[in-house]
Amino acid sequence: MSQSSNGVDSENQEPLKPFRIQLAERVQKLPQYVLAKVNALLHSKRKAGEDVIDLGMGNPSEPPHPMVIEKLAEAAHDPNNHGYSKANGIQNLRREVAGKYFKKFGVRLDPDTEVITTIGSKEGFSHMILATMGAGETAIIPAPYFPAHMYAIVMASGNVIALDVSDSEKFLKNVAYTCEQLYPKPKLLVVNYPHNPSSLTVEPEFYVDVVKIAKKYGLMVISDFAYADVAFDGYQPPSFLAAPGAKDVGVEFTTMSKGYNMAGWRVGFCCGNPEMVKALGIIKGYYDYGLFQAIQIASIVALRHTDAAVEAQSKLYQARRDIVLEGLRKQGWQVETPRAGMFVWAKYPEPWASQMSSVDFAMKLLEEANVAASPGTGFGPAGEGFLRMALVENENRLRQAIRQMGRVLDRGTKSSPEKQLS
Ligand SMILES: Cc1ncc(COP(=O)(O)O)c(C=O)c1O
Structure with missing residues (x-):
């Protein structure tokens, strides 16, 4: 068919039908990323020259250790590092990860069959969902949830049951109850401690129970352990893989993004059950060619030589945490003391809590206080009434x-809340 510029078919002179892009349903059923509304206002404020303090995203504020950057530069100068690398990750990196698991958690991993590198843990998680979940099958995730936990399953045409994560014992009871009641039974359980957004943590016994339940009900397990390296007050987040029998039922994802300040480098790992690791490798083989080799080489240096810097980074977050907690509590916010992670998850105070959604409240703080935080419902309906603040600005900026x-909330309580809340 030949087209003319006036919207008419030049051969038969009939009007051309307007072309319609028909996207897949899986795109249409994804909600707008909740942070988008807050981000749009943040960007327009910054464009207008306003100084916004951004506590929205868990994006590390510090660079990686200089030794790691130097190694990256050196490896980037080596002509041998610019081709396609090993899709599963170079063996020395997988060995380093296995070594780290043994040193830190006493977990033995075969680097060839039980470790795979991923392009950040988010990519690995999403593709693991494709490897394990079929259309119409059901997974259990924690609520509130990190959006990828929910939407990787939705995109795989799976069903999701999101269970309240706030009490870990109750969470597991509800998992067992769901497995008893539901037919067909759920196939997969996602656990995420230290939890994003709530920063809740567990003790090693929790995972002993997870393995028992998984075996009893035939549930595969994915542990998202993104905050393995960021912990406070001497607490060490336990690994799921350290529980007896864990490798029979599942895998665990870790990342260089948080503790090592390498979020933009996109380096993650999936470790544990060899069948699941292999399946992830097969799926990834169709989607990507793995990570830039220079990044993998520099990651080995990070894992081998920068433990002290990772610890220092946690101390930095701990000091920031204390400033935020003290300030919020003085203003009447209800907030638990997190033992790990990069976030303070706080119930905002009255009269706002009962009259304003978390999105509206986050918008208010951004508009009037020039502070960006994530509204709780960005993590599903269970997050209503909460804000998540990432500890990614320095101490002075956090005090500011x-x-x-405080000034905005003060003004609000001194005048009529109705007027303020309209
Ligand atoms: C719970 C959780 N899992 C995974 C990720 C993604 O990490 P990565 O940078 O390794 O993809 C994040 C990042 O914010 C997270 O909070």
Whole structure:
């Protein structure tokens, strides 16, 4: 068919039908990323020259250790590092990861069959869902949830049951109850401690029970252990893989993004059950060619030589945590003390809590206090009434954020809330 520029078919002079892009249903059923609304306002404020304190995203504020950057530069100068690398990750990196698991958690892993590198843990998680979940099958995830936990399953045409994560014992009871009641039974359980967004943590016994339940009900397990390296007050987040029998039922994802300040480098790992690791490798083989080799080489240096810097980074987050907690509590916010992770998850105070959604409240703080935080419902309906603040600005900026928020809340309680909340 030949087209003319006036919207008419030049051969038969009939009007051309307007072309319609028909996207897949899986795209249409994804909600707008909740942070988008807050981000749009944040960007327009910054464009207008306003100084916004951004506690929205868990994006590390510090660079990686200089030794790691130097190794990256050196490896980038080596002509041998620019081709396609091993899709599953170079063996020395997989060995380093296995070594780290043994040193830190006493977990023995075969680097060839039980470790695979991923392009950040988010990519690995999403593709593991494709490897394990079929259309119409059901997975259990924690609520509130990290959006990828929910939407990787939705995109794989799976069903999701999101269970309240706030009490870990109750969470497991509800998992067992769901497995008893539901037919067909759920196939997969996602656990995520330290938890994003709530920063809740567990003790090693929790995973002993997870393995028992998984075996009893035939559930595969994925542990998202993204915050393995960020912990406070001497607490060590336990690994799921350290529980007896864990490798029979599941895998665990870790990342260089958080503790090593390498979020933009996109380096993650999936370790554990060899069948699941292999299946992830097969899926990834069709989607990608793995990571830039220079990044993998520099990651080995990070894992081998920068433990002290990772610890120092946790101390930095701990000091920031204390500033935020003290400030918020003085203003009447209800907030638990997190033992790990990069976030403070806080119930905002009255009269706002009963009259304003978390999105509206986050928008108010951004508009009036120039502080960006993530509204709780960005993590599903269970997050209503909460805000998540990432500890990614320095101590002075955090104090400033608390002061600016305090002024806005003060104004709100002194005048009619109705007027303020309209
Ligand atoms: C719970 C959780 N899992 C996974 C990720 C993604 O990490 P990565 O940078 O390794 O993809 C994040 C990042 O915010 C997270 O909070």
